[in-house]
Each structure stands twice: as structure tokens, then as C-alpha cells.
Amino acid sequence: MHSRTLRADVLLFVTAAIWGLAFVAQRVGMDHVGPLTFNGIRFALGALALVPLILSLEKKRGFVTENADKKRMAVGGGLLGIALFAGASLQQIGLAGPQLAELGLEASTAGKAGFITGLYVVFVPIFGLALAQRPGWGTWLGAGMAVIGMYLLSVTADLTISFGDLLILIGALFWAGHVLLIGKLSPGMDAVDAIKLSTIQFAACAVLSLIGAVITEEITLPGVMGAAPAIAYGGLMSVGVAYTLQVIAQRDAQPAHAAIILSLEAVFAALGGWLMLGEVLSVRALIGCGLMLTGMVLSQLKP
Template identity: 35%
Template sequence: MPGGGNKSLQLKADLALLGVTFIWGITFVVVQNALDSIGPYYFLGVRFLLAFLFLGAIYYRQLLKLDRTTLQAGLIIGMFLFGGYAFQTVGLQYTTAANAGFITGLSVVLVPVFSTFFTRQLPGVFAAGGVILSTTGLAFLSLGQGLRINRGDLLVFFCAICFALHIIMVGRYARHLNPPLLATIQIGAVSLAAFAMGLSMETWPGQFTRPVWIALLLTAIPATSLAFLIQNSVQRFTSATHTAIIFTMEPVFAALGAYLLAGEILTARQLTGCLLILGGMLLAELKGEPAQTEIQRTRRAEAGGH
């Protein structure tokens, strides 16, 4: 029964991707807890060093054949990836894990906006609608008394901008270069940049506390290295539409993790903002072809996980 076999493979692929998305979502609150004991840059440096060593052990034969073009591309794209994680991790010190999860998801709707500068084509109707919905949601979620935006939310918004630009840049390079090798170089670049920032701005912690170890073990291997390997293994067995829907669950899992692990409760206004952002993401991913195409290409090429 070929049809039944295909459905079975698709179900397993969807469940695997849902598991990856769940891990991405709960990392927000886990990382937030770790930042009480370690600076954000040193945390990122160690996290991505562990991920780089893990992937390096798997792809070491390809790394031995690394060419200059791939190295340069990986370092350039890695700076956008570093910007995304740096703004996100620092922002988590000043906002909630739930807010960070939903605002990070705005990268989905920012892709077609920034793509217009490269393609010189205006976003489609659905992509534009996604931008409007998500922007309105961001205002509901982040603006406080006197229409002042929370500092942490603003930093995480910059994170979303960096991730959107990263998606676009990977889409431009990955089709011509070796995706696993490109991803490994990006991860190494993030680690180097983070350690450089940590050396200039932070103090190395005397010891790694239990929350730090938990966050590192969860983010370095499952949320980065294994997520990348799982995506590359199973995403070919499911559709782009299924994948898009599954990926929009990341901020939902972030809010759920924040509630269960940290007791965060969204107000009615914040919940309205979250729903608007989620609606904008779904509209952009499912109907906005430019965003969906770039994101699907990138999810196969990058190291996965926010």
C-alpha cells in the first residue's frame, strides 16, 4: 500500500518536526533562567561552540575540503545569525519568554518585506496582510503606558529583523553551496563573535550552575545540532504547508513553556497581540509565497532553532 506508507512517513515527519518546534519553544524560558548566572554572550559562545563541535564531528570529512567561497559565505551569514541570537538573548533579560517567542516569530512576516529590496517586487496581498496583522499584534503585546515599548521587546524585535535578513541571505547562498557545511561554518562564526563580545563586556562565571548546564545541553545539541539533522532527514517526507503550520507553533510552545515553567500569565491585551501575531505568521507562511519559499529553503540549510 504505497499510499498508506506515504501517509505514515508524513505523519512521522510531522511529529518529528513538531518535536523540534517544541524544543525551540521551551528554550526561551530555559535560557532566561540561565542568564541569572552567566552573561548572554558567554552563554551563546559556549552554546554554539558545543553545537559546532557536534556537527564538526559528523561533517569533519567535508570540513577538510572547505573552500574559500563557502568559508566567506558562512562567516558573512553567521554575523546575521549572531545578531539574531545576541539581540534575542540580551532581550530575554528585560522581557518575558512568551513575548520573546512571539516577537521572534515576526521574522516570518519580515522576510517578504525585506525581499522587496532584492527582488524589486512588492509583497503579495496575503504577505502584506500578515505584516499588518503582526504589527498590530506587536503593538498590543509590547506597548505599555504612554505608548512606550518595553526595552526587551525592542531588542527582540531587532532579533527578528536579523533572523529575517539571515533567512534571505541563506536563501541566496545555500542553493549554490553545501548546506551542512555552510550551516556548520555559521555556527562556528556565532561562537567566535559571541566569545569576542563576552571577553570585552562580561565576566566569565566562576562556575556553571544547574540552570546554565540545563540550558546549554538543551540548546546546543537538541535545539541546534539535532534539530538541523532531523529537519534535513524528515522534511522531504512532508509538505511545505504542513511544515509552515508546524513552525508557527514555536511561539505557542514558548508561551506554554513560560506558563508551566515560569508562571508567566498573559493579560487579555497581550493575548490579543499574540493571536494577531500568530495570525499574521500563518497568513504570511501559508499564503505569502515569497516568505514561504525563502523560509522552507532556509530551514533546510540553517542549523535550526531559536
């Protein structure tokens, strides 16, 4: 294997691990603050973390973005921020154990949330039908396996699904829409503009989340301080570091390699939930996870 390709694969592996373990941080953070407060501060930190990278790349690039491109980036970043806000809010509320327990509802676990969120890679090519794209056999086979896996993982013997799992499943639809929107906005952008676009969407998501938090949640300094390590990981590592690694790695990565390696995010979420939170998946759930992971990979390899 070419050394640059190998380096890219290693960086993508680290990215998947950081993203997967972020589900643990998201679950832990809910012991101290509300879901919108967590996301608001997390995405604000993530946006700020990318500013030094943008300034550094701008200096190397040496030309100024035209006003028309700035307007497109602002509008596009705002739309992406709305999609990101919807997906991230549903995901975070689905993981909010203490808050949902007060309402008599069951939250998802870090491991289950990782696999259910990963279904967006199956939804993307299926949604592409509306854009006159024609998915291949791999997409349909992968989707079928993912649906069976989802049933085994989340649907109980009496055909019920936890409220948290359901919210995260709906959130995966928004993640898929988010990916398709990026596909419409990013062609022709260089690495600098791509990172700028992401910074705008993170900032927009942060503003929307904080507005929602002020209206619906109680924000306290002790709560924020208690959640600080989890928020820092979710913002600086999951957004700032992992996104930067992904941008660097995907310049040299083979698309098939990237798809398979990034799908491991769900596996790291399950491992992190088991090692750090004591979450245990039943044999039925583990089989479901295996089918979902296989379906995700198939839908990417033969789209």
C-alpha cells in the same frame, strides 16, 4: 496522508517544541552568566554536535567538495555567522533579566520573546521587495495582523515598550536578513553541504560571542556550571538535535505544513514560560499573540 509526510510533520512539530522551550532555557541561563557567554558556549556546543552528523553523511556521499565550493562555504558561513551573532545577541540580551534590572531596564519574557522573534517570517517577504520579489496579498494581510498583535502584546497603555522587547524586535530584523542570506547561499547544495554551512556559521557566531564576552562580561566557573543545563539544552537540543530533525523532515514535508508547524515555536515558548517560569500573559497580550500567530501563518501560506 502519506506516511513519509506524516513522519515529516511529526518531526517538525518536535523541532518547533524544542526551539520554543529553548526560550525558557535562555531566560534561566541569564541567572548565572552574561548573554554573550551563554551564546558563545551554546553555539560552540551546537557546532560540535553537528560534526558527527557531517562525518556520517560524508561517508555515505562518497565525493570530496571542490576548493571553489569550500571557499564559498567559508565566506558564506562567516557572513551567516555575523548575521546570526547580531540576531542571537540582541535576543539574548533582551531576555537578560538580572543584567537589565541592574540598569533599571525591563527584560522580555520567554513567551513574548518567542512571538516577537517569530515576526521574522513576516519580515522576510517584505524585505524581498528590495530583491525585486513581489509579495502576495497574504504577506500584506499577515504583516498588518502581526503589527496589530505586536502592539497589543508589547506596547503599554501609555505607548511605551520594554527595552527587552525592543531589542528582540530589532533582532527579528537580523533573523529575517539571515534567512534571505541563506536563500542566496544554499541553492544547489545537498544536505551535507547545507549542514556544513550551518556548522561554520555556528562556529563563527560562537567565536564572536566569546570575544565579546571576554571584553564585556565576567566569566566564572561557578556561573558557567550553574548555567550548564540551560546551555546544554540551548546548544545540544536547540541547535544540534532540532536542526538535524528539520533537515531530515523538510525533505518530505509540504512547504505549507512546514511553515505552519514551525510557527508553533512561539506557542511552545509561551507555554514553557507559563508552566516553568510562572509567566502570565494578560487577555490583551493573548489576543496579540493570536493575531501575530495568524499573521505569521498567513504570510507563509499566501506569500
